[in-house]
Amino acid sequence: MNGRSQVALILLAICLGSLFSCTQHSDKKLRIATAANMQFAIQQLTADFTARTGIECELVISSSGKLTAQIKEGAPYDLFVAADMNYPQAIYEAGFAQQKPEVYAYxxxxxxxxxxxxxxxxxxxxxxxxxxxxxxxxxxxxxxxxxxxxxxxxxxxxxxxxxxxxxxxxxxxxxxxxxxxxxxxxxxxxxxxxxxxxxxxxxxxxxxxxYDPIAQGVVILKRDKKSEKDAQAFYSYLFSAEGQNILKDFGYSVDE
The missing domain is CATH 3.40.190.10 (Periplasmic binding protein-like II)
Incomplete structure (x- = not known):
C-alpha cells in the first residue's frame, strides 16, 4: 500500500469516527424525572419543546419521594419536575441541583x-x-x-x-x-x-x-455541560408563555 492510500484510509477512519461520535451525541436524550401528577402534561410539554428545539426527551414517571431517593443514589437524570417544593429543596440541599427550586405551577x-x-x-x-x-x-x-x-x-x-x-x-x-x-x-x-x-x-x-397549596417545583440537576445546557433550555421553556399555557390547559394554576 502506497503512502497516498494509507493517508486516504486514515482520513476515512477519522471521518467515520467523527460521524459515529456525532450520531452517538445527537442520540442522547434529555432525561426528565417527573412526578406522576404531571404524567400527561409533561408529555405534551416535551412534545412541544422537542418540536421547537429538536432536543428529544426521555421521561421517568414516579412519585416525588421515590425520584428523590433515586437522584440521591446517583440516577442519571437531567431535571427533576416535582409535585411539591420539599423534595427538590432536599435535592438542592444535598448538593445535586444547580440552583434552588422554583415553583412552575400549583x-x-x-x-x-x-x-x-x-x-x-x-x-x-x-x-x-x-x-x-x-x-x-x-x-x-x-x-x-x-x-x-x-x-x-x-x-x-x-x-x-x-x-x-x-x-x-x-x-x-x-x-x-x-x-x-x-x-x-x-x-x-x-x-x-x-x-x-x-x-x-x-x-x-x-x-x-x-389543604396547603401544592406548589410544584423544578430543579436542574448537576450533570455534564451538554446535558445542563439542554436542561436549561427546557427549564426556560417550562416558564415561557407556551409552557405555562399548556400547564393551564391541564388545570394547573400558574399565576399565584
Missing part, C-alpha cells in the same frame, strides 16, 4: 369516581356503598398528603381510614380508580383533564382551602 386536588354517575362529594366517603377509597401514599406523594389533610380537616379520617387503599404514586392511584379496584379516589386535576381520561367518570375539585 396543583389542584380532585375527588374522582370512574363508574359512579353522580358528582362525587366528600360526604359520600362515609356511605356504606363506598368500600374502597384510593389515595396516593402520603409519605412519598404530595397529592396523597394533601388528601390526608382534607380528610383530617373535615374530620373524616377516623371514620373511613379502613377504606383507604394506597397507591405508590398518583399513577397507581388512578389505576385503582379506573380499574374499579376503588369506588372513588383522590387524584390531580391535571389527570382528569388529560385527553386520555377527559369525560371519564365524574370528578369534583376539592376546596383548596382544605
Amino acid at each position: 396543583g389542584k386536588l380532585v375527588l374522582w369516581s370512574y363508574n359512579n354517575n353522580s358528582l362525587p362529594l366528600l360526604r359520600m366517603l362515609t356511605d356504606s356503598t363506598i368500600n374502597h377509597i384510593a389515595i396516593a401514599n402520603p409519605r412519598t406523594a404530595p397529592y396523597g398528603s394533601a388528601a390526608i389533610a382534607v380528610l383530617n380537616t373535615q374530620k373524616l379520617y377516623d371514620s373511613i381510614s379502613h377504606k383507604l387503599v394506597f397507591g405508590e404514586s398518583i399513577s397507581q392511584t388512578n389505576q385503582f380508580i379506573t380499574s374499579g379496584a376503588a369506588d372513588i379516589g383522590f387524584t390531580a386535576l391535571a389527570v382528569v383533564k388529560s385527553t386520555n381520561l377527559k369525560n371519564k367518570g365524574n370528578w369534583a375539585v376539592i376546596d383548596p382551602g382544605l
Whole structure:
C-alpha cells in the first residue's frame, strides 16, 4: 500500500469516527424525572419543546419521594419536575441541583369516581356503598398528603381510614380508580383533564382551602455541560408563555 492510500484510509477512519461520535451525541436524550401528577402534561410539554428545539426527551414517571431517593443514589437524570417544593429543596440541599427550586405551577386536588354517575362529594366517603377509597401514599406523594389533610380537616379520617387503599404514586392511584379496584379516589386535576381520561367518570375539585397549596417545583440537576445546557433550555421553556399555557390547559394554576 502506497503512502497516498494509507493517508486516504486514515482520513476515512477519522471521518467515520467523527460521524459515529456525532450520531452517538445527537442520540442522547434529555432525561426528565417527573412526578406522576404531571404524567400527561409533561408529555405534551416535551412534545412541544422537542418540536421547537429538536432536543428529544426521555421521561421517568414516579412519585416525588421515590425520584428523590433515586437522584440521591446517583440516577442519571437531567431535571427533576416535582409535585411539591420539599423534595427538590432536599435535592438542592444535598448538593445535586444547580440552583434552588422554583415553583412552575400549583396543583389542584380532585375527588374522582370512574363508574359512579353522580358528582362525587366528600360526604359520600362515609356511605356504606363506598368500600374502597384510593389515595396516593402520603409519605412519598404530595397529592396523597394533601388528601390526608382534607380528610383530617373535615374530620373524616377516623371514620373511613379502613377504606383507604394506597397507591405508590398518583399513577397507581388512578389505576385503582379506573380499574374499579376503588369506588372513588383522590387524584390531580391535571389527570382528569388529560385527553386520555377527559369525560371519564365524574370528578369534583376539592376546596383548596382544605389543604396547603401544592406548589410544584423544578430543579436542574448537576450533570455534564451538554446535558445542563439542554436542561436549561427546557427549564426556560417550562416558564415561557407556551409552557405555562399548556400547564393551564391541564388545570394547573400558574399565576399565584
